Amino acid sequence: MPSLKNKTNFFADVYTLVKQIPRGKVATYGQIAALLGSPRAARMVGWALHVLPDSQLHLVPWQRVINRAGRISTTCQIHSKNLQAELLRKEGVSVSKRQGNFYIDLAEFLWHP
DNA sequence: CTTATGACTTTCA
DNA sequence: CTGAAAGCCATAA
Numbered sequence: 001m002p003s004l005k006n007k008t009n010f011f012a013d014v015y016t017l018v019k020q021i022p023r024g025k026v027a028t029y030g031q032i033a034a035l036l037g038s039p040r041a042a043r044m045v046g047w048a049l050h051v052l053p054d055s056q057l058h059l060v061p062w063q064r065v066i067n068r069a070g071r072i073s074t075t076c077q078i079h080s081k082n083l084q085a086e087l088l089r090k091e092g093v094s095v096s097k098r099q100g101n102f103y104i105d106l107a108e109f110l111w112h113p
Numbered sequence: 114c115t116t117a118t119g120a121c122t123t124t125c126a
Numbered sequence: 127c128t129g130a131a132a133g134c135c136a137t138a139a
Contacts, residue, residue, distance in 0.1 A: 010136065010137090011136095011137095029120075029121050029122085030121065030122060033121085039122090040121090040134045040135055041134075041135045041136065042134090043118095043119055043120085043121045043134080044119085044136050045120085045121080046120035046121060047118090047120075049120060066120090067120080067121060067122085068122060069122095069127080073121075074120045075119090075120060079120075103127095
């Protein structure tokens with residue numbers, strides 16, 4: 001009985017894909033969205049991580065996901081920019097701070113699947 | 114069905 | 127690259 005009721009696993013797919021990001025590398029929301037089949041659903045990727053349950057926080061390297069400008073866009077108080085920057089630095093990713101925002105050299109640390 | 118929102122991206126200057 | 131404005135996709139109500 002082929003229940004083709006393809007559930008909206010968009011969020012789950014995001015988590016699965018983010019988990020595959022190698023340590024020391026980062027990916028952009030658009031890149032994740034493109035791999036999911038929707039290059040324009042970058043916002044959904046960000047939202048997926050926004051609603052990411054605490055139980056998945058330590059399973060999904062959400063810190064390795066940044067915007068196209070190589071900047072941390074987190075507006076979340078829980079997942080603060082400072083925290084994300086710290087985690088990335090511990091993974092070997094160079095994070096530059098500028099005007100309260102963190103910048104990452106995508107040319108060096110962008111994930112190439 | 115429409116409306117509103119959001120951890121984005123692209124285009125223009 | 128940075129900043130401002132418009133666009134696009136998925137979810138919730």
